[in-house]
Amino acid sequence: MTSQPLSPEFKLIAEWIHSKSRVLDLGCGDGQLLDYLIQHRNITGYGMEIDPQKNIKAVQRGINVIQSNLNSHDICDYFDEDSFDFVIMTQALQVVSRPDLLLDEMLAVGKQSIITFPNFGHWRNRAQLFFGGHMPQNKSLPNPWYNTPNIHLCTFNDFEDLCEEKNIEVVARTVVNSRHEPTFAMRFAPNWLGEIALYRVQRKS
Numbered sequence: 001m002t003s004q005p006l007s008p009e010f011k012l013i014a015e016w017i018h019s020k021s022r023v024l025d026l027g028c029g030d031g032q033l034l035d036y037l038i039q040h041r042n043i044t045g046y047g048m049e050i051d052p053q054k055n056i057k058a059v060q061r062g063i064n065v066i067q068s069n070l071n072s073h074d075i076c077d078y079f080d081e082d083s084f085d086f087v088i089m090t091q092a093l094q095v096v097s098r099p100d101l102l103l104d105e106m107l108a109v110g111k112q113s114i115i116t117f118p119n120f121g122h123w124r125n126r127a128q129l130f131f132g133g134h135m136p137q138n139k140s141l142p143n144p145w146y147n148t149p150n151i152h153l154c155t156f157n158d159f160e161d162l163c164e165e166k167n168i169e170v171v172a173r174t175v176v177n178s179r180h181e182p183t184f185a186m187r188f189a190p191n192w193l194g195e196i197a198l199y200r201v202q203r204k205s
Contacts (some may be wrong), residue, residue: 031058121155
């Protein structure tokens, strides 16, 4: 299968993955990220994906993939506790029915989880709501309100509050714009200026 250039988000995630890790990718799509990690990090990988056509493409890459809906909460049915070093979920936290329960499952089968999602607290979103009176629509949130897959939009502060409530430690965080580039100002006001966040979390000891 012809390889495609790795997306900027996947490149950032790959920097966190240790060599020879065991990795589970939730909503793995066509398996591009796992394929890259297998080739460049020598990982052992599994994927879970609901779309049968994407599953076929992942299998063609040689990826071990399970067809499953993340809303079915069956991750622990397939895998034992601490089966993985990393459980990855990109741009899906806001589309699942119970992100809090899914986070529990991710940290049950994995030692650490890597999660990415758009920031509803970005200043452009706030401005569109305040001045325009409409739900935000931009590069990070491209769909109009009536057909968006996003059902649980949150801010970085909301996510970190959830982690604190669940006794989850934020090991690392990268805040970027829609081009997946960090800026100096984001260090001081991430929840105001950041458009997308990448979090690496684990259970507090």
